[in-house]
Amino acid sequence: MAQNRSGGTGGSRSSIDSKLERMADALEEGEALLEILHDDEVFERELEEIFAKSWVYIGHESEIPEEGDYRQRSIGKDPFIFVRDENGEVQVLWDSCRHRGTKLCRAEKGNTTHFRCPYHGWTYRNTGELVGVPQKGNGFPDLDMEEKGLHGAPNVESYNGLVFASLDPDAPDLETYLGPSAWYLDLYFKLADMEVIGDPHRWEIDTDWKTPSENFYGDNYHVPMGHKSAIDVGIGSATAKGEKESELYAISDVGGHAFSIYQIPGEDFFWGHPPEVTETFHPERLTDEQYQIARQSGVSLGTIFPNLSFIYLGGSDDPEKDTVGTFCLRQWQPIEPGKMEAWNWIMAPKDAPQEYKDRVYEVGVGTFSLSGNFEVDDIGIWDGIPEAADSVFAEQVNATTVFSMGRGEDTLAEVDDSWPGPGTVYREGGMTDENQLEFYRKWHQTISEAH
Amino acid sequence: MWDIDARSVRESCEKFLYTEAQLLDDRDLLEWHETIITDDIEYRIPIRTTKERSAETEFSDESFHMIEDWGSLKVRVERMENDFAWSEDPPSRNRRFVSNVRVTDENPENAEVSIRSNLLIHRLRASDTDPDLLSAERRDTLRRVDGSWQLTERTVLLDHTVIGTPSLSIIL
Ligand code: FES
Ligand SMILES: [Fe+2]
Numbered sequence: 001m002a003q004n005r006s007g008g009t010g011g012s013r014s015s016i017d018s019k020l021e022r023m024a025d026a027l028e029e030g031e032a033l034l035e036i037l038h039d040d041e042v043f044e045r046e047l048e049e050i051f052a053k054s055w056v057y058i059g060h061e062s063e064i065p066e067e068g069d070y071r072q073r074s075i076g077k078d079p080f081i082f083v084r085d086e087n088g089e090v091q092v093l094w095d096s097c098r099h100r101g102t103k104l105c106r107a108e109k110g111n112t113t114h115f116r117c118p119y120h121g122w123t124y125r126n127t128g129e130l131v132g133v134p135q136k137g138n139g140f141p142d143l144d145m146e147e148k149g150l151h152g153a154p155n156v157e158s159y160n161g162l163v164f165a166s167l168d169p170d171a172p173d174l175e176t177y178l179g180p181s182a183w184y185l186d187l188y189f190k191l192a193d194m195e196v197i198g199d200p201h202r203w204e205i206d207t208d209w210k211t212p213s214e215n216f217y218g219d220n221y222h223v224p225m226g227h228k229s230a231i232d233v234g235i236g237s238a239t240a241k242g243e244k245e246s247e248l249y250a251i252s253d254v255g256g257h258a259f260s261i262y263q264i265p266g267e268d269f270f271w272g273h274p275p276e277v278t279e280t281f282h283p284e285r286l287t288d289e290q291y292q293i294a295r296q297s298g299v300s301l302g303t304i305f306p307n308l309s310f311i312y313l314g315g316s317d318d319p320e321k322d323t324v325g326t327f328c329l330r331q332w333q334p335i336e337p338g339k340m341e342a343w344n345w346i347m348a349p350k351d352a353p354q355e356y357k358d359r360v361y362e363v364g365v366g367t368f369s370l371s372g373n374f375e376v377d378d379i380g381i382w383d384g385i386p387e388a389a390d391s392v393f394a395e396q397v398n399a400t401t402v403f404s405m406g407r408g409e410d411t412l413a414e415v416d417d418s419w420p421g422p423g424t425v426y427r428e429g430g431m432t433d434e435n436q437l438e439f440y441r442k443w444h445q446t447i448s449e450a451h
Numbered sequence: 452m453w454d455i456d457a458r459s460v461r462e463s464c465e466k467f468l469y470t471e472a473q474l475l476d477d478r479d480l481l482e483w484h485e486t487i488i489t490d491d492i493e494y495r496i497p498i499r500t501t502k503e504r505s506a507e508t509e510f511s512d513e514s515f516h517m518i519e520d521w522g523s524l525k526v527r528v529e530r531m532e533n534d535f536a537w538s539e540d541p542p543s544r545n546r547r548f549v550s551n552v553r554v555t556d557e558n559p560e561n562a563e564v565s566i567r568s569n570l571l572i573h574r575l576r577a578s579d580t581d582p583d584l585l586s587a588e589r590r591d592t593l594r595r596v597d598g599s600w601q602l603t604e605r606t607v608l609l610d611h612t613v614i615g616t617p618s619l620s621i622i623l
Binding site for chain 2: 106107108109110197198199200201202203204205206225226228229230232233234235317318319320321341346361362365366369370371373375376377379380381383
């Protein structure tokens with residue numbers, strides 16, 4: 001698409017710098033710029049400044065339990081191999097042969113001690129080390145094998161089984177990046193050892209990756225309208241159906257990430273897990289404050305910037321069947337402007353009975369997946385955004401999206417100073433957009449930083 | 452032995468699949484649920500991943516795009532009929548092409564046959580000109596109930612690893 005980069009007016013598209021300036025102005029007003037949800041230059045800049053600089057989720061260690069297990073993954077659009085090497089260490093290797101650049105890994109998953117390039121046969125150990133070059137003595141006597149191992153992501157770290165990588169050699173460590181968010185992630189990944197069941201759902205959606213990332217930051221306002229059909233058929237959480245009294249807390253100011261947690265006062269709810277599951281938990285790994293929050297938790301959701309989201313809910317795929325606690329981990333992968341690929345991993349507490357884990361899986365599929373009774377309606381709505389965002393008129397009217405809910409006199413949401421965890425925490429969290437603003441502020445700051 | 456109004460078992464199964472496709476294409480979902488499936492149906496769409504040729508199968512035995520029984524299918528069908536089911540309002544236009552029907556096993560003792568067929572779904576929304584296509588083999592078990600076939604088991608083996616349609620708010 002030909003674009004006018006001069007930043008002019010009168011119907012031609014403005015430059016990214018002008019967009020970022022207008023975005024900054026919009027944020028001041030509690031709004032965001034619609035144009036950024038479908039824009040070539042913004043998309044390119046996101047790949048360079050956000051996906052290649054942030055800590056990006058790669059996969060869960062339970063997906064590669066054995067030495068040699070590997071999975072194809074990506075950081076932004078760049079191909080990587082997520083592999084457990086022969087020493088049991090997790091590696092994140094760039095999938096490109098050092099000889100002429102072709103991809104080595106043609107299967108999405110498998111187990112191997114070596115990756116052998118099909119082109120000329122250069123062979124790498126699953127540590128990334130180059131160990132075989134056909135005709136080396138005759139052809140490349142001076143080739144330094146040590147120099148030509150596969151490039152690995154400069155930073156790879158695991159947090160309770162969740163493996164992240166950063167392509168930025170100067171990235172802060174993962175703990176710093178997650179910051180106070182770890183206090184909340186502990187509720188989901190430390191109280192119980194979680195494991196991924198099977199393979200992820202993968203599907204393409206005609207919407208920008210930022211839309212669902214922001215939604216999972218805390219758009220609880222859309223639930224009664226957007227998900228009415230699923231709630232009507234009786235498969236929603238006890239809180240969504242109004243069976244349990246609850247309070248929704250919106251949590252932001254935790255390192256640029258955000259969470260929402262329903263609390264059911266005084267109950268041992270644990271996201272709908274029954275006692276035979278909660279007795280396999282490890283309360284000793286949490287502080288008392290964390291444990292109290294976990295205990296009373298109904299639906300919980302959140303996003304770790306940029307594109308890792310989750311939803312934890314007690315629900316069912318059939319009102320005739322028992323509720324189980326199901327956990328869906330999400331990654332919203334950028335594909336092109338206005339288009340993404342969703343990855344969905346369903347997770348269960350590792351030590352829960354197998355039958356229960358099977359139900360967790362089924363309920364995950366029936367609620368939040370490509371076919372999920374909740375999910376399908378989100379997508380049916382989100383795919384209307386990019387077309388409008390790409391409008392010439394969007395710039396003419398400086399079209400914004402509104403995130404000012406909760407501001408002003410007498411709004412319902414209020415900061416709760418008695419909340420025991422970190423961050424700025426709002427009661428009546430469904431009545432504020434502060435979480436979603438946090439996403440766009442973090443986005444704006446990250447994408448602007450190097451410029 | 453099968454009490455069928457057709458020249459062969461294969462042909463009668465084919466007729467059944469055509470009737471089913473018609474109901475689904477026409478979005479007569481409640482009728483599909485009432486007349487096409489048995490109440491002990493097992494319905495699944497396993498996730499496929501690209502694997503090396505030496506792998507035994509590309510299909511997962513523990514992860515699925517749908518894994519359903521009669522009750523969970525009823526929930527889906529009822530939800531799709533709801534006035535607030537945004538993913539199908541306006542509805543996607545789906546046309547199912549069913550072909551290559553072959554009988555792989557006949558088991559008169561329990562009145563069941565196993566069949567395989569190919570399925571191509573041509574899916575359009577709104578003003579789209581590029582359809583979403585879904586291509587699969589279906590492995591079905593049909594049971595003779597009161598002189599008609601009913602679907603008692605279905606496994607949909609998709610050709611896709613990444614699904615090129617935004618939501619599976621239809622029955623395959
Ligand atoms: S490109 Fe890999 S060996 Fe030549
Ligand atoms: Fe939603």
